[in-house]
Amino acid sequence: MAGPPPNRSAIAAKIQTPFGIRALTLLGVVVIWEFIGRAGLLFPELFPSVTEILQSLWTYVTTPVMLPHLKASLYEVGGAIAIAAVSGVPLGILWGSKKSWLEIVEPLILYAAVVPKIVIFPVFILFLGIDVHSKLAVGAIAAFFPISLLTIAGMREVKKVYVDVARTIGASPLQIAMNVYLPAIAGQVFTGIRIGLGAAVTGALLAETKVAKAGLGFMIVEYYGQFRIADMYSLLLFIFILASLANWAMKSVFGFLSPVSRQGGDAGMYF
């Protein structure tokens, strides 16, 4: 037996919350898109129906069709973030440890950060070829800036007294870096790595769309070339979901390791 119909004002109250409005907006976009896609009202080739896109997405998730491309992209992004972290964190600590160095270097880094990293891609192609390593390099340089800049920002917040105490007891510069600076700036470093991940994904995949033999970005351009628009949309959706999951996972792990990292903002455009 059906229960009593829900009170209208209760439904309205549920909708009139930020979550309700967000859900309603997303639902509205999907419904309008589906309607346009099915009715063919607006550029039928450009707006395939949502069901068509989801069917294509299901193929990616359930079959190994994307596996080699996913592997290539994961290798590039993983390698990029590792290189960026291994170089960005020590350099950030080094630059941030002395005010005079920071005053010289920081404006150079800030100006270099504005340059879109994808434009360095032709140089990497010359040195590393069109295989995965040139994309890995673009991803690494894109991720380097948020990581090093946030490490520097963390270094600014380290209390001088901690360093003075370590020096008094005869700690070496390496010991100070490992035992004083690193624990104190962990939150900022984690935030930098998380934002760097977004930059690495964008940098590497954008480079794949330019010249590549494999990768998710490469497939986007392949589908675009073959005018398989529904497949292209579903692949973009697949990438957005993967990027969001990776971001969420990093946020959770880093938030657990260092609560300070939770305060960090999301990535902007660092590619």
Add this chain to the structure above:
Amino acid sequence: MSESTRLAAWRLGIIVGALLIVEASVRGGWISTFFLAAPTRAALVFWQQLTYGNALLLTSITLCEIAACLVIAAVFGVLAGFFLWRHKLIGTSYEMLLAALFSSPVILAYPIFLVTFGRTSAAVIALSSIFGLIPIIMNTRSAFQNVNPILLQVGASMNLTRRQLFRHILIPAVAPAIFSGFRLALTYILKSVLGLEYVAQVGGVGMWLSDAAYKFEVEEVYAGLFGTIALSILFLYLINRSERWFRK
């Protein structure tokens, strides 16, 4: 020598030193000219493109695209930001969606824009405007949110009309924060325009670099790269200067 001159001299020294090392490496034959062009050769090619080639035309195309993006982002961004401030619930709800959109790799959707607008500057402008639009919306909304309520109370006590309140109190109060949004937007637009021009091989300076790379003209690649970097740095410098001037 003042402190700022000393620091600038150090920075210049680092850049010149790095360029000299590259120059020596290439001229000494330690690095093949197939990979790396001597900075002097790249500078010469850049100068030739500037004086006899179409570097100025390409730069003007890029600047026009950036200007168009800024106008679109400013008009729609300020209006949307104002709307989201006026409608608090919608503003709070959409803030998260906008932040999510901004942090997602939307730029990868550029083929959709190429299909929609064709391989023209319009595609670059349409996509890059989004990257300018979001920071302007968010800054405008937060600018209106942060107006000191005392200022509004003073206006009300002086019996100002809504129009007078808006013109004499709200606009001067929110202008600096909105300008900061423009500055941020310009930076993102610049990166997006140059990046898309290169990737989609369309438009101005970015296309020059892409063309050179396709032809494997190493010196021209480095000249184009130099042009792109110089434009980015000059742009940021001018934005910073104008912000300082505006804040005075």
